[in-house]
Amino acid sequence: MAKLNKKYLKPFKNIYFVTLLLFIIWMLFWDSNSWLIHHELNKEMDDLKDQKEYYNKEIQETNKAIKELSNEEGVEKLAREEYYMKKENEDIFIVEYEDSLKSKEHE
Secondary structure (H helix, E strand, O other): OHHHHHHHHHHHHOHHHHHHHHHHHHHHHHOOOOHHHHHHHHHHHHHHHHHHHHHHHHHHHHHHHHHHHOOHHHHHHHHHHHHOOOOOOOOOOOOOOHHHHHHHHHO
16 A cells, blocks of 8 residues: 555655646636636627627617618508507408417417
């Protein structure tokens, strides 16, 4: 057992090995530019990139809606479909199916 311990402890007698080991541990965990901090920052950057993609898609959809609403037909279509508005001498019948009601509840 004593020989086995000496075999594993032999590298720790070398001052260069111990110094290198301490340097590596310091750089990985305690330094201001440590691996842990870089890992957290990279994760935050990935989250921000995902948010950027989401907002770019939202901007594109909004621009598309603005183009549709820029003419009279688009405004009329939106008013009829979303707000159930009608012209003066017109009757509107709203037909909803059971499956469409379930999907609206889940949204």
